[in-house]
Amino acid sequence: MTSIALLVATFWLVLGVLALLQPHSMRLARTVHVPGAVAGLVLALASVDSTLHSLPAVIVHLPGPAGFELLFRAGPLACVFLALLGVAVFAISIFARGYFRPGEGTPPGVLSFAYHLFLASLTVVLLAHDALTFMASWELMTLGSYALVLSEHNREDIRRAALIYLVMAQVSALLLLIAFGILSHGGAILDFTAMRSDPPGALGTSLVFLCALGGFGAKAGLLPAHVWLPEAHPAAPSPVSALMSGVMLEVALYGLMRFVVILRPELVPWWGAAILALGTASGLYGALYATAQSDVKRLLAYSSIENIGLIATAFGLALLFASAQEMTLAAFAFTACLYLCLNHTAGKSLLFLATGSVLHATGERNLGQLGGLLPRMPWVGIPALVGAAALAGVPPLGGFVAEWMLLQSWLTTPRFFATPLDLLLPLAAAIFVLTAALAAYVMIKFYAVAFLGRPRESRLLSAHDAGPSERMGLVSLALAALALGLLPGAVAGFLSSAVARLFGPLPPGATAAPGVAVFMPSRVTYAPLPLVLGAGVLLALFILGRRLRATRRTATRAALWSCGEGPVGPRAQDTSAGFGEPIRRVFAFVFAVEEQFPRPADPYPHYRIRLRDRFEVLLYAPLPALVxxxxxxxxxxxxxxxxxxxxxxxxxxxxxxxxxxxx
Amino acid sequence: MTAPLVRLALGIVETAVPVAAAPLWLGWIGQCRAWLLNRRGPGVLQPYRDLRKLFLKAPLVPEGAGVLFRINPALQWTLGVLALGLIPFCSAVPLLAQDSDVIVLTGILATARFVSVLAAGDLGTAFGGLGVRRTLLVGSLAEPALLLALMTAALAAGTTSLAGIARTFTVHPLVLDPSLAFAAAAFALVLVAENARLPVDNPATHLELTMIHEALVLEYAGADLALLEWAGAIKLLVFALLGLVLFAPWTLPGEATGPLAVLRAFLLSGGLIAASGALLAIVETASAKLRLFRVPAFLTTAFLVATLGLLVRLVSGI
Structure with a gap:
C-alpha cells in the first residue's frame, strides 16, 4: 500500500513537470489532468481494498539529503485519508480538465504543476513517518496551495488573501516545528516510532500537545485562526478551493490525530476537553457567520469552519471517552469523526465545484445576483442538492449517519469524572445540535437563493449547463455522498481498522450488515434503506395516482399570487442578506455589523451592510498597530x-x- | 411464520388508524375552540369535509413550478406516515422499530422541513421567501430543543429506541423525575412552535405580515393543498403520540399482550389525546399571537429549558 501511494505521488509529480515543459499550452495542461484523475482513482481503490490495507504496514526507507533517511508508512488511519484524497482528486481533476480557461493570470502549465505538486505533497504528508519528511512535505503542501491561491496574481485583493494564507500557514508550521523539536529531543530522533517509545516529560508532552493543537488548528481553520479561510477560498479557483476545503483541512486534522497517537501514553482528560471546547465553539461560530454571508465562496468557507468544528468536536469526545477508559464509546465517537470527514469531503468539494460551474456560466459569485439556476443547469443543480443535503445532515445522507452515531455515544455517557467536565458534556451536546440545525439553515440558504426561485438578473436566463467533464466530476462526488448515506455499515467497516488502531476495536456486530448502522451497548440500529424504500413506494403510488387522474383532467397553469396587483418581478424575491437576517438579529451579539440606512427623503435610497469577522476586528486588526x-x-x-x-x-x-x- | 405476519398486519393497522384519524383530532381542537368562544362550531368532521372539497377541485399549478414544488405535498404526507410508523402506539412495537429511533424521528421531521422550504423557494415569490426564512428561524431553534428533550428522555431510559423507551418507562415509572419535567416543558413549547399553533403562528391567518407556515403553502391549491393540510394534521398527531410515549407511558400496554391490553391502550391514549387537544384549544384561545420578533425569545426559552433538563439528568445521575 505504501509503495502504491508513493508511486501515485511520484506519478503526479511527473505529470506536473510534464505540464511545465510547455507552460503556455492549454491543451497539455488539460491533458495531464486525465491520467492524474485515474491515478487518484487507483489510490482510492487501493486504500479501500481490505486485503491491501489490512496487511501490516511496511516502512519504506528512501535515502534523503545530507545523509538523512526518509521514512514512509501507510497505516490504517492514513489509508482512510488516502481514500478520501483519492476520491476527491478523481472528481476534482476530471472537473478541472474542463474548468480552466486560457488567459487567467498564471500560465496553465505552471498552474497544473502547482496543482500536481499540491496533490503529491498531500499524499506524502499522509505517508510521512519521520519528522523531516513530514515537515518538508507539509511546507511543499503550503507552497503548492499558495501558488494556486495566487493564480490570478494581477489582482490586489487576491495577493492580499494569499498573503494572509501564507502568514497563517507559516505560523502553523512554526508551532509544528517547536512541537517536533521537543518530541525529537532536539533533533536526536526523527522516526515517529522512536518518538512514541521515548516521550518527553509531562510538561513537555503538554507543550507538544498545545503546539500541535495550535499548529494543526490554524491550518484546519479552528478558532481563532480561522480568518484565512474566508479570504483564501474566494481567491482561489474553484477546483483548488474544493481541494483545500475538502481535503487539506482534513489532512491538518489527520496531523492532529497522528500527534495524539504519538503522545498516547500520557492521554489526559483536559486534552479531549480542550479539543471539544474549541470544536464546538468553531462549529457554532462558523455556522452563524455562514448564515449571514452573501458571497457564495465565503459562505462555503464559513461552512467549512463549522464542519471542521463538528469533526473536532467528535474527536475531542472520543479522546474524553478514551481518557475515561470507555473504549467502546470512544471507538464509536471516532467512527463518527471519520464519517464526518468523509462526508465533508464529498459534500463540500461538490459544492465548491458547483460554485465553479455557476461562476463560469454566469460570471457571478454574489449569491444575491443568482437564482433560478436549477432548470437551466440541472447537471449542476441536482448534484448540488445532494451535496447540500449531505452537509445539512438530513437523512438518508451521510451527515445524518455521523450525527446519529455521535449522539448515540453521547447519550450513553455515564458520569465519568465527577468534575466540571460533567457539565461540559451536556453543554457541548446542546451546542452541537444547535450547530447541526444551523448547518441546515446555511445549506438551504445556499441552495434556495442560488438554484431555486427566478433569476434575479436577466443575463442568468442564458446560463448554460456545465460541460461533460465538469458533469462527470460533479456526479461522481454526488454518488460518493449518496453511498456514504445509504451504506453506513459498509463505511463503518472500512473505518474500523483505523478506529481499532487508535481507540480499540468496534464491537463485532457493529459492522455486520452493509446497509445498517448498529450502536452496540444499547443495540440501537439505523437502516436507511427500508425507510427510503418505504417512502419510495408511497411516492410511486402517489405519482401513479396523479397520472391516472391526469388522464381525466389536466392541471391548469395559474399566475402567482400578487395581492391583486400586476405580476411581481423577480427582484421582489428575498435577497441573500435578507435570508440570513433572522439569525443575524437573534445572535446579534456575535456579529460585528456596520449598517447604513438611507435618509427618509433620499431620492436614491441605498441600504448598505458590512459584516466583519469579530476576530478580525478584535484580534487581528490591532495586531499591526501593536507591532x-x-x-x-x-x-x-x-x-x-x-x-x-x-x-x-x-x-x-x-x-x-x-x-x-x-x- | 404467522407471528411476524400478525405483527406486520398489526403494525400497518396501528399506523393506518392514526393517519386516518389525524384530521379528526384537528376537528376536535377546532370544535373545542369554537365552544370556548361561545360558538356552535362546525363539528369534529369539518376537516374531512374540507379535504373532500379540496380533493375534488380541479388541479391548479402556479407558473414556473418545478419538480420540487410539485413533489412536495406527496413527500410531506409520506414523511408524516413514516414518522407515525416509528412511534409505538397500541402494541408498543412500532412498524419500523427495527430501523430507527428518536434521532431518526427528528431526522425525518428535519427532512420534511428541508423539502418544504425548498419547495416554497422553488417559485421565487416574495411571500415564499418570507415563509422560508421564518420557518427556518423557528425550525433551527426548535429542532435542537426537541432533540435535547428527546435526549433527556433517552438518557433516562438508557436507549434511544422509542419502543425501548416506552418499555423502560412502563416497567420503571419515572414520572416525577425533575429532568423529565424540564424535558416535558420544552417539548410542549416545541410542539406549539413546530406545528405552527398559537402563540407562535396562527393556523387560521392569511395576513401576510404575520404568517409563517401559511406563507410556505400559499401557492398550493386543490388536491396538493389537501395533502399538505392532511400532512400537517399527521405531524401534530406525531408530536402528541411522541409526548404520550415519553411523558405518559402508562397509556401503553407495556409487557402485557393480547387484544384486551391493546384495546385498553387504544382507549387510554385516545382519551388522553382528546384531553390534550382540549388543552391546546384552551391555550390557543387564551393567548394572543406573539410578534415575530418575540418568537426567538420563546424558542430560546424552549432550548434553554431543554438544556437544563439534560444538565439535571446528567448531574442527578441515573
Whole structure:
C-alpha cells in the first residue's frame, strides 16, 4: 500500500513537470489532468481494498539529503485519508480538465504543476513517518496551495488573501516545528516510532500537545485562526478551493490525530476537553457567520469552519471517552469523526465545484445576483442538492449517519469524572445540535437563493449547463455522498481498522450488515434503506395516482399570487442578506455589523451592510498597530548618538558575561 | 411464520388508524375552540369535509413550478406516515422499530422541513421567501430543543429506541423525575412552535405580515393543498403520540399482550389525546399571537429549558 501511494505521488509529480515543459499550452495542461484523475482513482481503490490495507504496514526507507533517511508508512488511519484524497482528486481533476480557461493570470502549465505538486505533497504528508519528511512535505503542501491561491496574481485583493494564507500557514508550521523539536529531543530522533517509545516529560508532552493543537488548528481553520479561510477560498479557483476545503483541512486534522497517537501514553482528560471546547465553539461560530454571508465562496468557507468544528468536536469526545477508559464509546465517537470527514469531503468539494460551474456560466459569485439556476443547469443543480443535503445532515445522507452515531455515544455517557467536565458534556451536546440545525439553515440558504426561485438578473436566463467533464466530476462526488448515506455499515467497516488502531476495536456486530448502522451497548440500529424504500413506494403510488387522474383532467397553469396587483418581478424575491437576517438579529451579539440606512427623503435610497469577522476586528486588526508601536519603541534607541550605542553594547556584554558565569 | 405476519398486519393497522384519524383530532381542537368562544362550531368532521372539497377541485399549478414544488405535498404526507410508523402506539412495537429511533424521528421531521422550504423557494415569490426564512428561524431553534428533550428522555431510559423507551418507562415509572419535567416543558413549547399553533403562528391567518407556515403553502391549491393540510394534521398527531410515549407511558400496554391490553391502550391514549387537544384549544384561545420578533425569545426559552433538563439528568445521575 505504501509503495502504491508513493508511486501515485511520484506519478503526479511527473505529470506536473510534464505540464511545465510547455507552460503556455492549454491543451497539455488539460491533458495531464486525465491520467492524474485515474491515478487518484487507483489510490482510492487501493486504500479501500481490505486485503491491501489490512496487511501490516511496511516502512519504506528512501535515502534523503545530507545523509538523512526518509521514512514512509501507510497505516490504517492514513489509508482512510488516502481514500478520501483519492476520491476527491478523481472528481476534482476530471472537473478541472474542463474548468480552466486560457488567459487567467498564471500560465496553465505552471498552474497544473502547482496543482500536481499540491496533490503529491498531500499524499506524502499522509505517508510521512519521520519528522523531516513530514515537515518538508507539509511546507511543499503550503507552497503548492499558495501558488494556486495566487493564480490570478494581477489582482490586489487576491495577493492580499494569499498573503494572509501564507502568514497563517507559516505560523502553523512554526508551532509544528517547536512541537517536533521537543518530541525529537532536539533533533536526536526523527522516526515517529522512536518518538512514541521515548516521550518527553509531562510538561513537555503538554507543550507538544498545545503546539500541535495550535499548529494543526490554524491550518484546519479552528478558532481563532480561522480568518484565512474566508479570504483564501474566494481567491482561489474553484477546483483548488474544493481541494483545500475538502481535503487539506482534513489532512491538518489527520496531523492532529497522528500527534495524539504519538503522545498516547500520557492521554489526559483536559486534552479531549480542550479539543471539544474549541470544536464546538468553531462549529457554532462558523455556522452563524455562514448564515449571514452573501458571497457564495465565503459562505462555503464559513461552512467549512463549522464542519471542521463538528469533526473536532467528535474527536475531542472520543479522546474524553478514551481518557475515561470507555473504549467502546470512544471507538464509536471516532467512527463518527471519520464519517464526518468523509462526508465533508464529498459534500463540500461538490459544492465548491458547483460554485465553479455557476461562476463560469454566469460570471457571478454574489449569491444575491443568482437564482433560478436549477432548470437551466440541472447537471449542476441536482448534484448540488445532494451535496447540500449531505452537509445539512438530513437523512438518508451521510451527515445524518455521523450525527446519529455521535449522539448515540453521547447519550450513553455515564458520569465519568465527577468534575466540571460533567457539565461540559451536556453543554457541548446542546451546542452541537444547535450547530447541526444551523448547518441546515446555511445549506438551504445556499441552495434556495442560488438554484431555486427566478433569476434575479436577466443575463442568468442564458446560463448554460456545465460541460461533460465538469458533469462527470460533479456526479461522481454526488454518488460518493449518496453511498456514504445509504451504506453506513459498509463505511463503518472500512473505518474500523483505523478506529481499532487508535481507540480499540468496534464491537463485532457493529459492522455486520452493509446497509445498517448498529450502536452496540444499547443495540440501537439505523437502516436507511427500508425507510427510503418505504417512502419510495408511497411516492410511486402517489405519482401513479396523479397520472391516472391526469388522464381525466389536466392541471391548469395559474399566475402567482400578487395581492391583486400586476405580476411581481423577480427582484421582489428575498435577497441573500435578507435570508440570513433572522439569525443575524437573534445572535446579534456575535456579529460585528456596520449598517447604513438611507435618509427618509433620499431620492436614491441605498441600504448598505458590512459584516466583519469579530476576530478580525478584535484580534487581528490591532495586531499591526501593536507591532508598529513596538518598533517605534525600538526606534527610540536609534538616536544616532555614539554614546547610546556604546552604552547598549556595554550593557549587553556585561549581561552575557554574567550569564556565562552563572551557567 | 404467522407471528411476524400478525405483527406486520398489526403494525400497518396501528399506523393506518392514526393517519386516518389525524384530521379528526384537528376537528376536535377546532370544535373545542369554537365552544370556548361561545360558538356552535362546525363539528369534529369539518376537516374531512374540507379535504373532500379540496380533493375534488380541479388541479391548479402556479407558473414556473418545478419538480420540487410539485413533489412536495406527496413527500410531506409520506414523511408524516413514516414518522407515525416509528412511534409505538397500541402494541408498543412500532412498524419500523427495527430501523430507527428518536434521532431518526427528528431526522425525518428535519427532512420534511428541508423539502418544504425548498419547495416554497422553488417559485421565487416574495411571500415564499418570507415563509422560508421564518420557518427556518423557528425550525433551527426548535429542532435542537426537541432533540435535547428527546435526549433527556433517552438518557433516562438508557436507549434511544422509542419502543425501548416506552418499555423502560412502563416497567420503571419515572414520572416525577425533575429532568423529565424540564424535558416535558420544552417539548410542549416545541410542539406549539413546530406545528405552527398559537402563540407562535396562527393556523387560521392569511395576513401576510404575520404568517409563517401559511406563507410556505400559499401557492398550493386543490388536491396538493389537501395533502399538505392532511400532512400537517399527521405531524401534530406525531408530536402528541411522541409526548404520550415519553411523558405518559402508562397509556401503553407495556409487557402485557393480547387484544384486551391493546384495546385498553387504544382507549387510554385516545382519551388522553382528546384531553390534550382540549388543552391546546384552551391555550390557543387564551393567548394572543406573539410578534415575530418575540418568537426567538420563546424558542430560546424552549432550548434553554431543554438544556437544563439534560444538565439535571446528567448531574442527578441515573
Amino acid at each position: 508598529g508601536r513596538l518598533s517605534a519603541l525600538a526606534a527610540r534607541l536609534q538616536r544616532g548618538r555614539l554614546a547610546v550605542y556604546l552604552a547598549i553594547t556595554f550593557v549587553t556584554l556585561a549581561l552575557i558575561l554574567i550569564g556565562l558565569r552563572w551557567t
